Amino acid sequence: MQNTVEVSGKIHWIGTNDRRTHLFENMWPLEHGVSYNSYIINDEKVALVDTVEIGTAAEYLDKIESIIGDKAIDYLIVNHMEPDHSGAIGAILHRHPDMKIIGNIKTKKILQAYFPVAEENYMLVADGDELDLGYHKLKFVMTPWVHWPETMVSYDMTDKIMFSCDAFGTFGSLDGGIFDDEINFSFYEEEMRRYYSNIVGKYSNMVQKAFKKLDGIEVSMICSSHGPIWRSNPQKVLDLYYKWSNYETERGVVIIWGSMYGNTEKMADVIARHLVTKGIRNIKMYDASKTHISHLIKDIWKYKGVILGSCAYNSGMYPKVAQLCSELEHMQVKNHFLGLFGSYSWNGGGVKNLMKFADNIEWDLIADPAEIKGSPSEANLDQLEVIATEMAKRLKEEFPMDH
Ligand code: FEO
Numbered sequence: 001m002q003n004t005v006e007v008s009g010k011i012h013w014i015g016t017n018d019r020r021t022h023l024f025e026n027m028w029p030l031e032h033g034v035s036y037n038s039y040i041i042n043d044e045k046v047a048l049v050d051t052v053e054i055g056t057a058a059e060y061l062d063k064i065e066s067i068i069g070d071k072a073i074d075y076l077i078v079n080h081m082e083p084d085h086s087g088a089i090g091a092i093l094h095r096h097p098d099m100k101i102i103g104n105i106k107t108k109k110i111l112q113a114y115f116p117v118a119e120e121n122y123m124l125v126a127d128g129d130e131l132d133l134g135y136h137k138l139k140f141v142m143t144p145w146v147h148w149p150e151t152m153v154s155y156d157m158t159d160k161i162m163f164s165c166d167a168f169g170t171f172g173s174l175d176g177g178i179f180d181d182e183i184n185f186s187f188y189e190e191e192m193r194r195y196y197s198n199i200v201g202k203y204s205n206m207v208q209k210a211f212k213k214l215d216g217i218e219v220s221m222i223c224s225s226h227g228p229i230w231r232s233n234p235q236k237v238l239d240l241y242y243k244w245s246n247y248e249t250e251r252g253v254v255i256i257w258g259s260m261y262g263n264t265e266k267m268a269d270v271i272a273r274h275l276v277t278k279g280i281r282n283i284k285m286y287d288a289s290k291t292h293i294s295h296l297i298k299d300i301w302k303y304k305g306v307i308l309g310s311c312a313y314n315s316g317m318y319p320k321v322a323q324l325c326s327e328l329e330h331m332q333v334k335n336h337f338l339g340l341f342g343s344y345s346w347n348g349g350g351v352k353n354l355m356k357f358a359d360n361i362e363w364d365l366i367a368d369p370a371e372i373k374g375s376p377s378e379a380n381l382d383q384l385e386v387i388a389t390e391m392a393k394r395l396k397e398e399f400p401m402d403h
Contacts, residue, residue, distance in 0.1 A: 004063050005178045007229060008159045008221070010042050010135060014063040015225075016056035017173040024084075024171065028198045028294045032191065033173030036084055037225045039163060040067050041156075044134025047075040049154060049163045050225050054087035061091060072096055075123070075131070077138070078103040079165040080151045081110040085225055090115050097121075102131070104142060106150035130157075141213060143167070145206035147199060153214070160220035167210070168237050170227030171195045181232040188227055189240070190298070195226060196244050197301035198294050202331040207245035247335035249304040251399035252282025253391060256296055257309030258289060258318025263343045263375045264311045264350070267384055270376065271307060271341065274388030280305075280395060281403050288320035293327055300333065304398060305391050306363070307339035310350030317353040325357040333361070337394050339387040340369035366390045 005013040015037035024030050036052035038060065046068055052060045064073070073096040078086060081103075093099060093115070100123040103111065108122055125131070127142040141153045147166045154163040170192040177183035200207065222230040222237065230237050253275055259265040265287065272283050284299045300306055310321040317325070338358055342350035351371040358365050367390040370383035 004067055007039065007223065008161060011156075011159070011161070012040050012042070012067050013178055013223070013229065014038050014040050014060065014067065015174070016052045016060050016063075017175075018053060018056055019173050021055070025199075028171075028194075029292050030171060032171065034171050035174045035226055037223065037227075037229075038085075039223055040064060041133055041136050042067055042071075043136050045074040045132075046071055047077055047131070047133055047138070048073055048092070049077045049223070050079050050085040050165060051076070051088035051092060053084045054091075057088040057091045060088055061095065064092075073099045075099065075133075076101050077140075077154050077163070078107050078111065079154055079163060080148060080225070081107055081114070082148060082166075083114070085165060086111070086114065089117075093117065093121065102140075104140075104150055104152055106144070107152075110148070110150055143206075143210040143213065145203040146210050147203060153210075155217060160218045162214075162217070162219050162222045162234075164222055165225045166195075166200055167207070168192070168222050168224040168227075168230060168241060169195055170224075172227060174228065178229055179232070180228045180230045183228050192227065192237070192240065193244065193301055194294060194298040196241065197297045201244070201297075201301060201333070204245040204247065207241065211242055211245070244301060247333075249335065250282065250302055251280070251395050251402035252284070252303035253280055253305030253307055253395070254284045254286070254296070254299045254303050255307045255309070256286045256288050256321065256324065257342075258311060258313070258321040258350075259287065259309070259343070260311050260313065260318070263372070264309045264318075264341070266376050267341045267343070267370065267372065268307075268309055270381055270384045271339070271388045274385050275392055278389060278392035280392050288318065288324060293320075293324045296324055297327065297331070297333075300328070300336070304335075304337055305339070305395055306336045307341065307387065307391065308354055308357075309341040310354055311343040312345040312347060312349040312351075315347050315349035317350050321350075322353065325354070325361075329357065329360050334363075336363040337366045337391060338363040339366055339391050341384060341387065342369070342371055343375075344371050344373045364394075366394055
């Protein structure tokens, strides 16, 4: 028996779960796995919407066969060429050599770099082009850089279904529940914010452009390529995506530090205590050496306040904090209040380099950095209180109704 799920009449989910891979893109942890969603529209013409990562292709091919039997696939719609969705193209072409691969001109260029596809197999589409499958009629909307330059959305005008590929996707395998009314939403919301911030967030301005372009399109269901199908309230995830791509945050502080022998960590605890006494309730604290930057970035995307600490490590920043700062700069994350602290040790370097990060990222540095030689003592705790006081004040001004 193949685990396929009817989405709407002639449309089936034929995705796969990957609970074996440790790191998505060999970079981002998959503690709870991930799904690669593909859809088949078994209409007068048969169309596949995206494929799966090559490691799960055998199961995937069986699923296709369980739906269409001996019928040929007429079209494969490639909304996005990243191999987690395009990995099985070669295997499908092998079984369906006359299939047309639908993509835009950028899709074709990337596809040529990954698979040997004969010219006659390509079917190029441009923004707004339509495809008649019989009952279902699709429209293609170009949404470049959500997440690669060729990304596009396929919209079923018949049932108002948006096939959005990475957009609205989540980490986390589909453990029985395929639709949003069958799952624990709060789990997937966290995993969705992690997917967004880690994978798509760098292109937030392009996500905003895609929103403008798709504005006014009626959506009954969002079928993304990772995680649940959003059918009970698609507006809920549209709103979340709008908020995240607009860098809208909440009242709270993420405190992250790197500490060799605990002195910088002691400073983090002092700051956190002062934040609480000044009315801040959402405080997330992370030792950068223990938590992967994937999760740190996810929480930074949620909370307005970020306080970073580093000991001096070989006259530089603590390496894991440096890695986080480098990734945040690379992603061009915007719109945060920033506080800095750290231990000078014997030669400094931690706070000095955090200051360089502050210059580069251009967040709102809310107070002078607190740098302490060696271990914090009663004599030098005031500067930590200043950071917490100013952070709490700014957050309460920005979010007067939150707690
Ligand atoms: Fe899920 Fe950009 O690939």
